[in-house]
Amino acid sequence: MISNESGRFTRLGEQDRPRFIFSIDGQPAEGRKGDTLLVAMLTQIRRLRSSEFGDGDRAGFCLMGACQDCFVWTDTGERLRACTTPLAAGMRIATKVPEQAWPSLA
Known part of the structure; x- marks a missing residue:
């Protein structure tokens, strides 16, 4: 399980939600x-993804x-x-584009 101590956000309230x-x-994570x-x-990690344009890690900006x-x-x-x-329970999320998502250029 990913440690929530390494996350960017800290959950302060609503600890009793399922x-x-x-x-x-x-890697297993909990929400x-x-x-x-x-x-x-x-709450689990410090970034959502790396920029595809090379300007660093991304963690959301507008939040809307x-x-x-x-x-x-x-x-x-x-x-x-x-x-x-x-x-949703069981979601499998990738922080990089999965290889199978890229179109074949052959």
């Missing part, structure tokens, strides 16, 4: 019912679905906005 297990890059994917991820800074992927390649996607 817990969900999901995964980040194949709570009612969390967005962004909140659940950032407008900026596209919080995109993450499912393990099957579906792109999600972490700030507006509700956490």
